[in-house]
Amino acid sequence: MNLTLIGASTIADHHLRSAGSLRAIRNLIAEGKIGKALSLRVFHAVELPIHLQGWRLDNPVAGGGMIADLTVHNADTARFLLGEGPVSAVPHMDxxxxxxxxxxSAMSVWVMPSGAMVFSHESFTHLFAASGLEVHGSEGSILVRSVLSQEPVGKIDLITAQRTARIEYDRSALYENVMRNFCVAMAGTAKPAASGRDGVKSLKIACAVRDAARTGQCQTVNYGETR
Structure with missing residues (x-):
């Protein structure tokens, strides 16, 4: 498996890692602002734009289907924010x-090694919905709206016993950040925002979700040599 080649394609598929919003959320979690992370809810159930319809809706051989298109994004988002990948998945798709x-459309529940749970919801058919996520911890919650986008938009609220605070973040263009990070990594002065291993792991999570939905049985996520 050529992880270098996979890494080159990963920079487009995992652009959300380069969003200032997700980096701000990850920092809040890492700094202990919500205590121990207990659960993450990711909702990426929106309308698939007309110009993106086509093979995504009718060609499984080409990678069609919402799980291959959106679950991989939610998987990478969960891994990026929580710093760990799920060990099992129980989903339903339709x-x-x-x-x-x-x-x-699909919904699934994943279990992390730490015991944290992740609820992931993806769809192509929700015309009036907005993307977002929620991170709930022992000492607070982070409520996020409309950030799972190619545009640097959305709002982040940190809620604790003391107050509710609107969190500001870097709103520079995602893909400019992606390419900037990639060039720096190619120069050898920093790690890439998303590596080939990140791409493979997110795909393996999506495959486990799909297999579990097809079989009706909980699937263990097998990362193999990508660990």
Missing amino acids: ATGLGQGVED
């Missing part, structure tokens, strides 16, 4: 209006 031979 075709609810757009999918033709592929799923267009």
